[in-house]
Amino acid sequence: GAVVSQHPSRVICKSGTSVKIECRSLDFQATTMFWYRQFPKKSLMLMATSNEGSKATYEQGVEKDKFLINHASLTLSTLTVTSAHPEDSSFYICSATGTNYGYTFGSGTRLTVV
Amino acid sequence: GIQVEQSPPDLILQEGANSTLRCNFSDSVNNLQWFHQNPWGQLINLFYIPSGTKQNGRLSATTVATERYSLLYISSSQTTDSGVYFCAVKETSGSRLTFGEGTQLTVNP
Numbered sequence: 001g002a003v004v005s006q007h008p009s010r011v012i013c014k015s016g017t018s019v020k021i022e023c024r025s026l027d028f029q030a031t032t033m034f035w036y037r038q039f040p041k042k043s044l045m046l047m048a049t050s051n052e053g054s055k056a057t058y059e060q061g062v063e064k065d066k067f068l069i070n071h072a073s074l075t076l077s078t079l080t081v082t083s084a085h086p087e088d089s090s091f092y093i094c095s096a097t098g099t100n101y102g103y104t105f106g107s108g109t110r111l112t113v114v
Numbered sequence: 115g116i117q118v119e120q121s122p123p124d125l126i127l128q129e130g131a132n133s134t135l136r137c138n139f140s141d142s143v144n145n146l147q148w149f150h151q152n153p154w155g156q157l158i159n160l161f162y163i164p165s166g167t168k169q170n171g172r173l174s175a176t177t178v179a180t181e182r183y184s185l186l187y188i189s190s191s192q193t194t195d196s197g198v199y200f201c202a203v204k205e206t207s208g209s210r211l212t213f214g215e216g217t218q219l220t221v222n223p
Contacts, residue, residue: 032209034210034211038155041218042215043200043213043214043215043216044200044202044213046210046211046212049209049210091155093155093157095211097209102145102147102159102162103145103147103159103202103204103211104159105149105156105157105159107154107155107156108154108155108156108157110155
């Protein structure tokens with residue numbers, strides 16, 4: 001079946017630094033990738049949708065300059081949290097879909113900013 | 115956008131009991147999935163079920179698209195069934211999945 005790999009699974013960083021999270025589709029070409037954020041005991045909130053080779057479409061209220069998304073190939077999308085602050089601490093999950101594939105989710109990244 | 119409501123928000127069961135989780139949605143969909151999120155955060159796809167009925171072991175799901183709801187049945191529950199169950203839908207236009215708020219299931223031994 002379709003597999004999406006997300007790394008790192010857990011990261012702790014200092015305030016003001018940037019963190020990059022990778023999302024890879026291992027056995028299919030992901031024409032579209034999605035990035036979600038999940039707060040404790042809450043549902044998944046879509047942050048942005050990215051199509052290979054084009055700029056990401058951000059949801060209302062999501063800061064484009066803080067959450068940089070790159071989808072340079074059909075198997076890789078990255079989310080960079082720039083100048084991280086404690087309020088950016090959260091669980092981030094990516095998802096990928098391709099032709100003839102449903103929505104497959106990565107295992108998530110727990111970001112803690114100290 | 116489409117609204118997705120799940121009920122109940124919380125459910126506590128004794129091992130061996132059966133349960134039904136419900137998902138209502140406000141518009142036509144061409145994709146509906148049920149997920150189980152385990153304690154480590156991994157979303158496990160249970161069913162892709164935009165319509166009809168499917169069964170997988172102790173779990174089954176039914177979606178009545180014309181009435182805009184889906185049900186997830188868990189029979190003979192086990193402690194390992196504990197976690198959050200999400201329903202997610204995709205409207206007929208667009209590519210995004212919209213999640214409900216989830217049902218937190220706790221199965222006690």
